[in-house]
Each structure stands twice: as C-alpha cells, then as structure tokens.
Amino acid sequence: MASETTRQPGVTRRMWRWLWSPTARFGWGVIFVAGGIAGVMLWGGFNWAMQASNSPEFCLSCHEMADNVGEEWMRSTHYNNPSGVRATCADCHVPKDWFPKVVRKIKASRELYGHFTGVIDTPEKFRAHRAEMAERVWAEMTASDSQECRNCHSEHAMNFEEQSARSREKMVPGIEEGKTCIECHKGIAHRLPPRDD
Ligand code: HEC
Ligand code: HEC
Ligand code: HEC
Ligand code: HEC
Structure with missing residues (x-):
C-alpha cells in the first residue's frame, strides 16, 4: 500500500515528461506538422482508392472471370446510345453521396470474401x-427509391409526349402510383437471371 502511493507520482511525472518531449530530437511542433502531412496523404490516398475502385476495369478484374455481366453491359443501351452518355458499373451500383458510398465499399468485403472462396469463379457457379x-x-x-437511376433520369425531365405510346401509358400512371424505376425496369444492363416460376 505504502510503496504504491510513493511510486505513483514518479510514474506519472515520467509519463508527463515523455508526452511533452517524446524524443530528444523532435519537439511537438515537428510531430504535429509531420502528422498533419501524413493525415492529408492518407485522406488523399483513401479518396483516390475510392475513385479508382469505381472504374469498370476494376469491377471487371473480378466480374469478367465469370463472363456475362461485362459483355452484357457492353451490348446494352447504357454502354452505347445516340446521346453518348455512358452509365458505368459504379453509376448503377455505387452510391454518389460520400457516406452511402463508404458504406457500399465496406459491404464490398463480402465480394472480397466471395472472391477468395470462389463463389462465382466459374460460369456454372455464376449462373447458379x-x-x-x-x-x-x-x-x-427498391430501398433507395432507385436513386442510382435518378442520378441520371428524372421523371420531371421526361418528355412523355416524345416517348413511345407504351412508355407513356405505363409510366405516367405507374409513377403516379408511387412505383419506382426498378420495379418495372429489371434487366436494363444485364440478362435477367433464370427463373424457376
Ligand atoms: C475482388 C473481386 C471483386 C471486385 C473487384 C468486384 N466484385 Fe462485385 N462481386 C464479387 C463476388 C465474389 C461477388 C459475389 C458475392 C457473394 O454473393 O457472396 C460479387 C457480387 C457483386 C454484385 C451482386 C450483388 C451484391 O451486393 O453482392 C454486384 C452488383 C457487384 N458485385 C458489382 C460490382 C461492382 C460495380 C464492382 C466495381 C465497383 C465490383 N463488383 C467489384 C467480386 C468482386
Ligand atoms: C449515367 C447515367 C445513367 C444511369 C445511372 C442510368 N441510366 Fe438509363 N439511360 C441513360 C442513357 C444515356 C440512356 C440512353 C438515352 C438515349 O436513348 O439516348 C438510358 C436509357 C435507359 C432506358 C431506355 C433504353 C433501354 O435500355 O430500355 C431505360 C428503360 C433506362 N435507361 C432505365 C434506367 C434504370 C432503371 C436505371 C437504374 C437502374 C438507369 N437507367 C440508370 C443513362 C443512365
Ligand atoms: C409502372 C412501370 C414503370 C415505372 C414505375 C417506370 N417505368 Fe420506365 N417504362 C415502362 C415501360 C413499360 C416502358 C416502355 C419500354 C419498355 O417496355 O421497357 C418504359 C420506358 C422507359 C424509358 C424509355 C422511354 C422511351 O420511350 O424512349 C426510360 C428511359 C424509362 N422508362 C426510365 C424510367 C425511369 C428512370 C423510371 C423511374 C423514375 C421509370 N422508367 C419508371 C414502365 C415503367
Ligand atoms: C444501367 C445500370 C447498370 C449498369 C451500368 C450495370 N449494372 Fe449491374 N445490375 C443492374 C441491375 C438493375 C441489376 C439487377 C439485375 C437486373 O435487373 O439485371 C444488376 C445486377 C448485377 C449483378 C448481379 C448478377 C446479375 O446479373 O443479376 C452483378 C454482378 C453486376 N450487376 C455487376 C455489374 C458490373 C460489373 C457492371 C459494369 C461492367 C454493371 N453491373 C453495370 C444495373 C446496372
């Protein structure tokens, strides 16, 4: 008991001194500046990684092995169209806003895990x-109210008159009923999965 109380201040003082002059050579000023630079570089690196991992090349580095999705996309209107606006993998699969985007990237850990366990590494497994x-x-x-689609398409900017009669007749009442794009537009960039019903 007695020895504890006598030792305590000594330790505290030593820690205090260490905190204020961590090394003989560098003071806190140098360390703060170095830390700041490292922080900025880490932040930049993080955002760079977020950006780089949005490229179709990156997605296809895995998704081409199981054929299908990339090739299907390249045959779709979203790859090539009269307006020359291309929707990339990330446009439809990765949210634009910063926070949901980070969440999506974290969720991609399932993809990494699936990659190493080989869940879709053959066309047969992919199809299944x-x-x-x-x-x-x-x-x-559905949960996002098709925000991914709405980043490009807006019903308010649609000229329904110029659309085909089928588009107009289905979409105007559908949107009024509160239906969202994906409810009616599945398979717009890929072939639909086989159905058993
Ligand atoms: C490291 C390899 C790898 C990379 C890179 C990759 N994926 Fe995947 N992805 C997978 C695997 C494996 C699965 C299957 C995961 C499962 O079902 O367990 C998958 C599943 C998916 C799915 C199905 C839905 C879901 O949430 O699982 C989508 C959509 C998808 N990936 C899109 C993308 C897009 C877009 C990119 C680029 C931004 C991308 N992937 C990059 C390996 C990868
Ligand atoms: C990056 C922008 C972008 C995104 C994201 C996008 N689209 Fe498109 N979409 C286009 C363009 C550009 C066209 C072709 C317009 C033209 O004909 O010139 C198009 C065409 C279409 C068409 C008509 C042609 C077809 O393939 O039947 C439908 C339907 C469509 N999009 C639905 C969707 C849905 C549903 C989503 C969300 C899952 C979506 N789009 C996401 C830009 C986008
Ligand atoms: C109630 C169902 C329904 C809803 C909801 C719906 N659509 Fe459609 N849409 C259709 C149908 C049916 C067509 C006709 C073409 C077809 O059969 O794919 C069409 C056509 C289109 C076209 C092509 C228009 C043309 O004729 O040039 C685009 C682009 C499109 N939809 C985008 C969207 C987007 C984006 C949303 C969400 C804001 C949406 N749609 C919501 C049913 C719907
Ligand atoms: C225009 C929007 C759009 C684009 C661009 C797009 N996808 Fe998709 N993707 C979808 C939708 C919608 C689904 C859900 C299934 C369906 O309706 O086809 C899907 C499904 C998938 C799946 C699950 C398996 C399947 O086929 O259902 C994978 C994997 C995938 N996409 C990867 C990709 C990759 C990789 C790219 C780029 C090469 C890409 N997608 C481009 C809209 C898109």
Missing part, C-alpha cells in the same frame, strides 16, 4: 448464384 445476387440488387434499388 445469379438470382440471389440480382435479388440483392433489386432490394437495394
């Missing part, structure tokens, strides 16, 4: 797993 993956995408796009 496809419906489950599509269901997940539909659920996400």
Whole structure:
C-alpha cells in the first residue's frame, strides 16, 4: 500500500515528461506538422482508392472471370446510345453521396470474401448464384427509391409526349402510383437471371 502511493507520482511525472518531449530530437511542433502531412496523404490516398475502385476495369478484374455481366453491359443501351452518355458499373451500383458510398465499399468485403472462396469463379457457379445476387440488387434499388437511376433520369425531365405510346401509358400512371424505376425496369444492363416460376 505504502510503496504504491510513493511510486505513483514518479510514474506519472515520467509519463508527463515523455508526452511533452517524446524524443530528444523532435519537439511537438515537428510531430504535429509531420502528422498533419501524413493525415492529408492518407485522406488523399483513401479518396483516390475510392475513385479508382469505381472504374469498370476494376469491377471487371473480378466480374469478367465469370463472363456475362461485362459483355452484357457492353451490348446494352447504357454502354452505347445516340446521346453518348455512358452509365458505368459504379453509376448503377455505387452510391454518389460520400457516406452511402463508404458504406457500399465496406459491404464490398463480402465480394472480397466471395472472391477468395470462389463463389462465382466459374460460369456454372455464376449462373447458379445469379438470382440471389440480382435479388440483392433489386432490394437495394427498391430501398433507395432507385436513386442510382435518378442520378441520371428524372421523371420531371421526361418528355412523355416524345416517348413511345407504351412508355407513356405505363409510366405516367405507374409513377403516379408511387412505383419506382426498378420495379418495372429489371434487366436494363444485364440478362435477367433464370427463373424457376
Ligand atoms: C475482388 C473481386 C471483386 C471486385 C473487384 C468486384 N466484385 Fe462485385 N462481386 C464479387 C463476388 C465474389 C461477388 C459475389 C458475392 C457473394 O454473393 O457472396 C460479387 C457480387 C457483386 C454484385 C451482386 C450483388 C451484391 O451486393 O453482392 C454486384 C452488383 C457487384 N458485385 C458489382 C460490382 C461492382 C460495380 C464492382 C466495381 C465497383 C465490383 N463488383 C467489384 C467480386 C468482386
Ligand atoms: C449515367 C447515367 C445513367 C444511369 C445511372 C442510368 N441510366 Fe438509363 N439511360 C441513360 C442513357 C444515356 C440512356 C440512353 C438515352 C438515349 O436513348 O439516348 C438510358 C436509357 C435507359 C432506358 C431506355 C433504353 C433501354 O435500355 O430500355 C431505360 C428503360 C433506362 N435507361 C432505365 C434506367 C434504370 C432503371 C436505371 C437504374 C437502374 C438507369 N437507367 C440508370 C443513362 C443512365
Ligand atoms: C409502372 C412501370 C414503370 C415505372 C414505375 C417506370 N417505368 Fe420506365 N417504362 C415502362 C415501360 C413499360 C416502358 C416502355 C419500354 C419498355 O417496355 O421497357 C418504359 C420506358 C422507359 C424509358 C424509355 C422511354 C422511351 O420511350 O424512349 C426510360 C428511359 C424509362 N422508362 C426510365 C424510367 C425511369 C428512370 C423510371 C423511374 C423514375 C421509370 N422508367 C419508371 C414502365 C415503367
Ligand atoms: C444501367 C445500370 C447498370 C449498369 C451500368 C450495370 N449494372 Fe449491374 N445490375 C443492374 C441491375 C438493375 C441489376 C439487377 C439485375 C437486373 O435487373 O439485371 C444488376 C445486377 C448485377 C449483378 C448481379 C448478377 C446479375 O446479373 O443479376 C452483378 C454482378 C453486376 N450487376 C455487376 C455489374 C458490373 C460489373 C457492371 C459494369 C461492367 C454493371 N453491373 C453495370 C444495373 C446496372
């Protein structure tokens, strides 16, 4: 008991001194500046990684192995169209806003895990797993009220008069009823998964 109380101040004082002059050579000023620079570089690196991991090349580095999705996309209107506006993988699958984007990147840890356990590494496995993956995408796009689509398409900017009669007749009442894009527009960039019903 007695020895504890006598030792305590000594330790505290030593820690205090260490905190204020961590090394003989550098004072806190130098360390704060170095820390600041490292922080900025880490932040930049983080955002760079967020950006780089949004490129179709990055997505296809994994998703091409199981053929399909990339090639299907390249045959779709969203790859090539009269307006020359291309929707990339990330446009439809990664949110634009910073926070939801980070959440999506963290969720991608399932993809990393699936990659190393080989859930979709052959066309056969891919086909067998496809419906489950599509269901997940539909659920996400329903929950987001198809925000991914609305980043480019807006019903307020649609000239329904210029659309085909079928588009107009289905979409005007559908949107009024509060239906969201993905409810009616599945399979706009890929082939639909095989259905058993
Ligand atoms: C490291 C390899 C890898 C990379 C890179 C990758 N994916 Fe995946 N992805 C997978 C695997 C494996 C699955 C299947 C995961 C499962 O179902 O367990 C998957 C599943 C998906 C799904 C199905 C739905 C879901 O949430 O699981 C979508 C959509 C998807 N990836 C899109 C993308 C996009 C877009 C990119 C680029 C931004 C991308 N992936 C990059 C390996 C990868
Ligand atoms: C990056 C912008 C962008 C995103 C994101 C996007 N689209 Fe498109 N979409 C386009 C462009 C550009 C066209 C072609 C317009 C033209 O014909 O010139 C198009 C065409 C279409 C068409 C008509 C042609 C077809 O393939 O049937 C539909 C339907 C459509 N988009 C639905 C959707 C849905 C649903 C989503 C969300 C899952 C979505 N789009 C996401 C830009 C986008
Ligand atoms: C109630 C169902 C329904 C809803 C909801 C709906 N659409 Fe459509 N849309 C259709 C149908 C049906 C067509 C006709 C073409 C087709 O069969 O795919 C169409 C056509 C289109 C076209 C092509 C228009 C043309 O004729 O040039 C685009 C682009 C489009 N939809 C985008 C969207 C977007 C974006 C949303 C969400 C804001 C949306 N749609 C919501 C049913 C719907
Ligand atoms: C215009 C929007 C759009 C673009 C661009 C797009 N996807 Fe998708 N993706 C979807 C939708 C919607 C689904 C849900 C299934 C469906 O309706 O086809 C989906 C489903 C998937 C799935 C699950 C398996 C399946 O086929 O259902 C994977 C994996 C995937 N996308 C990867 C990609 C990759 C990789 C790219 C780029 C090469 C890409 N997507 C481009 C809209 C898009």
